[in-house]
Amino acid sequence: RKEVEQDPGPFNVPEGATVAFNCTYSNSASQSFFWYRQDCRKEPKLLMSVYSSGNEDGRFTAQLNRASQYISLLIRDSKLSDSATYLCVVNYRGSQGNLIFGKGTKLSVKP
Amino acid sequence: DAGVIQSPRHEVTEMGQEVTLRCKPISGHNSLFWYRQTMMRGLELLIYFNNNVPIDDSGMPEDRFSAKMPNASFSTLKIQPSEPRDSAVYFCASSLDRPEAFFGQGTRLTVV
Numbered sequence: 001r002k003e004v005e006q007d008p009g010p011f012n013v014p015e016g017a018t019v020a021f022n023c024t025y026s027n028s029a030s031q032s033f034f035w036y037r038q039d040c041r042k043e044p045k046l047l048m049s050v051y052s053s054g055n056e057d058g059r060f061t062a063q064l065n066r067a068s069q070y071i072s073l074l075i076r077d078s079k080l081s082d083s084a085t086y087l088c089v090v091n092y093r094g095s096q097g098n099l100i101f102g103k104g105t106k107l108s109v110k111p
Numbered sequence: 112d113a114g115v116i117q118s119p120r121h122e123v124t125e126m127g128q129e130v131t132l133r134c135k136p137i138s139g140h141n142s143l144f145w146y147r148q149t150m151m152r153g154l155e156l157l158i159y160f161n162n163n164v165p166i167d168d169s170g171m172p173e174d175r176f177s178a179k180m181p182n183a184s185f186s187t188l189k190i191q192p193s194e195p196r197d198s199a200v201y202f203c204a205s206s207l208d209r210p211e212a213f214f215g216q217g218t219r220l221t222v223v
Contacts, residue, residue, distance in 0.1 A: 032210040043202060043214035044154070087154070091210040098167060099144075099212060103153035 003027060004102035006088050012108045017078050021105045023071040023088030032091040033064055035073050037084045038104065044087055047073075078109045113137070115215035117203050123221045129191040132218045135184055136205030144212055145178055145188050146202040154202070160186065193222045 006023045013019050025033075033050035048055065050062040050071055061074040071088055088102040116135040124130050136143045144159040158168040160180045168178070175194070180186040190197055198221050204212035 034211055043216050045214070046211050049211065098156060098159060099210065100156070101146075101154040 003100045004088055004090055006102040006105045008103060008105060010106040010108050012110060013078055014110055015078060015080060017109075018074065018076050019078055019107060020075075021073045021086055021088075021107075023073075023102055025069050025071070025088075025090045025100075027090070027092050027100075028069060030069075030090040030092040033062075033071050034089040034091075034099070035060075035062060035071075036087040036089055036101070038087055039084045044101075047086070075107075078107075080109050080111065083107055083109045115203055115205050115213055117201075117215035117218050119218060120216065121219045121221075123223065124193055126194055126222055127192045128222075129189065130193045130197075130220060130222075132188040132201050132203075132220070134186045134188070134203030134215060136186070136203070137207075137213055138184065140205035140207045140213075141183070142206045142208075142212075143180060143186050144204040144206075145186070146204065146214075148200045148202060148217075149198075157188070190220075193220075195222045198222050 004025050035047040036044040037047045038044040048057050048062055050064045052064050054063045059076045063072045085104040085106045087104045089099050091099050118133045142161050145157040146154050148154045157170045158178045159166055163180045178188045200217045200219050202214050202217045204214040206212040
């Protein structure tokens, strides 16, 4: 079983739609959780951290369920510019990093 | 602010040749990571350094791969000899006492 699993998609949605991505992780010792965004032929960039209480950044909402080892990302009012691959990331070695990446979910927002 | 700088951006080489990828982390960061990305396997951690010391190299595929960090501002990833299955995008990333990392633009390696 892979350490971080995501639905690869692609998710094809119209502008303005709400879309949700899910991710599961296998290591219960995981401590930190993130969503990264990767545009085509570019490097991954941090989108947001994920906290147990849930957190929101504009149109983006992230949720963490430690009991189920499940992470989600919700994008509201999707824009064409949201088209990218979204990578679920976990870390279980504290501040020294060692980020474990899922393979990503591809999102395509259409006009 | 200068981000993580990698060179070269693209590299095409023949099987059996030595390849050296270079990385300059963000100034002041104390952790440096080398990742490899392929369609089949996604992003895989090869090795990471903390304060210039290799902490975990369990992701290095085999002895053909080696990495060094002689000082806080420079690291290399070397493949010798290279093979076609090494073709991938190699990313360097750095961080400062936090789990999230900042990535360079990557080196796209093609071994023919």
